[in-house]
Amino acid sequence: MLKAIGVILVLAVIVLLVIAATEPATFHVERSTTIAATPAKINPLLDDLHNWQKWSPWANLDPTMRQSYSGAVEGRGAVYEWEGNRKVGKGRMEILAAEPTETSIKLNFFSPMSSQSTSNFILQPQGTGTRVTWTMDGSNTYASKLMSVFVSMDSMVGKDFEHGLSNLKTAAER
DSSP states (O other), X not given: OHHHHHHHHHHHHHHHHXXXXXXXXXXXXXXXXXXXXXXXXXXXXXXXGGGGGGTOTTTTSOTTOEEEEEESSSSTTEEEEEEOSTTTOEEEEEEEEEETTEEEEEEEEEESSOEEEEEEEEEEEETTEEEEEEEEEEEOOHHHHHXXXXXOHHHHHHHHHHHHHHHXXXXXXX
């Protein structure tokens, strides 16, 4: 009886490992909203990392989080680093490009898991408003492929993006 249970467990683990190996090599998360403001009004909330405290879905998850800014004051080369509790972890963001209708950010997490991704904010004027699309793309390591068998990056981060875009909308429409 114990031998049969052991064989079943080993087979289950092998199936899980095979399924994980077939997961995609990359991930993509994307959310959008329309904001009643021009790109010129929204851009400073994105391109000046100090302003992320006004709308970031992660800004208030750890009141004792250590934060530092370096590089350019805003736009390309601006850097934000943080270290906090398990909810926010430890990481670094650097603005790679800051254009009137697109901001591109390199995002490195060091804990609770190590990962690197690129996040983009695309601003498309629509009448008197702006369609803002927030994306994140990155590579799936074998460990993240294994994790994605149970929960996708989209389901882990998508709700945070929705919350952040809602906060961004409120901040930009003031």
